[in-house]
Amino acid sequence: MRRRxxxxxxxxxxxxxxxxxxxIATVGVLLALSGAVGHxxxxxxxxxxxxxxxxxxEEVTQxxxxxxxxxxxxxxxxxxxxxxxxxxxxxxxxxxxxxxLYDDVCxxxxxxxxxxxxxxxxxxxxxxxxxxxxxxxxxxxLGNPAISxxxxxxxxxxxxxxxPGLNDPVVxxxxxxxxx
Numbered sequence: 001m002r003r004r005x006x007x008x009x010x011x012x013x014x015x016x017x018x019x020x021x022x023x024i025a026t027v028g029v030l031l032a033l034s035g036a037v038g039h040x041x042x043x044x045x046x047x048x049x050x051x052x053x054x055x056x057x058e059e060v061t062q063x064x065x066x067x068x069x070x071x072x073x074x075x076x077x078x079x080x081x082x083x084x085x086x087x088x089x090x091x092x093x094x095x096x097x098x099x100x101l102y103d104d105v106c107x108x109x110x111x112x113x114x115x116x117x118x119x120x121x122x123x124x125x126x127x128x129x130x131x132x133x134x135x136x137x138x139x140x141x142l143g144n145p146a147i148s149x150x151x152x153x154x155x156x157x158x159x160x161x162x163x164p165g166l167n168d169p170v171v172x173x174x175x176x177x178x179x180x
Contacts, residue, residue: 042165049161049170052116052130056159057172059119060108060134065155065178067104077178086138086155105155105176109136116161131162142175153178 010018066077086106095107099121102108111134116127140156147153154177162169 045163045165046170048127049130049163049166050172052127052132053159053161053170053172055116056111056132056134056161057157057174060105060136060157060159061174061176063102063108064104065176067106069103086136105157106136106138108134108157110134129163129165133160134158135160140175142177147177 064077086109095109096102099111099117100119111132113132114128116124116130116132118124135158137156137158140154141147142154142156154175156173156175158171158173160169160171
């Protein structure tokens with residue numbers, strides 16, 4: 001025998017309420033996911049900008065402190081560089097005509113590449129949206145007691161990389177000392 005009242009289904013109102021609750025929860029989850037997916041490329045753009053800045057910074061710091069073409073025979077860079085490095089040791093009027101010929105740190109001062117470029121100045125495929133600037137400050141100082149750029153002993157190198165997908169530029173800096 002069957003009992004009355006033991007089998008009971010959901011009413012129409014309960015069914016509609018359940019559908020509304022599930023729909024609201026689904027919309028909330030989808031909005032959260034779309035926000036995460038919409039910004040998922042940002043870390044990649046930032047990491048590429050950092051890699052581009054590191055490559056430029058490494059290239060500049062590996063260059064000679066003084067322009068080899070400017071040194072007198074037998075003269076050391078330290079003996080020749082006694083005042084602002086980019087004024088007396090290279091750069092400025094002594095700057096090489098093209099990037100593939102850059103042979104000292106000061107030659108890199110003022111680079112403004114619209115798109116990342118290799119050591120020879122050739123555009124790098126896929127990195128055209130990254131703008132790069134390089135500044136070499138020969139009036140910097142480092143440490144205590146200070147090693148002064150005004151004495152031709154140190155320069156500060158700043159590499160800034162911008163991209164339309166970044167809010168702020170990626171800026172990396174390094175110091176290069178006149179060791180010889």
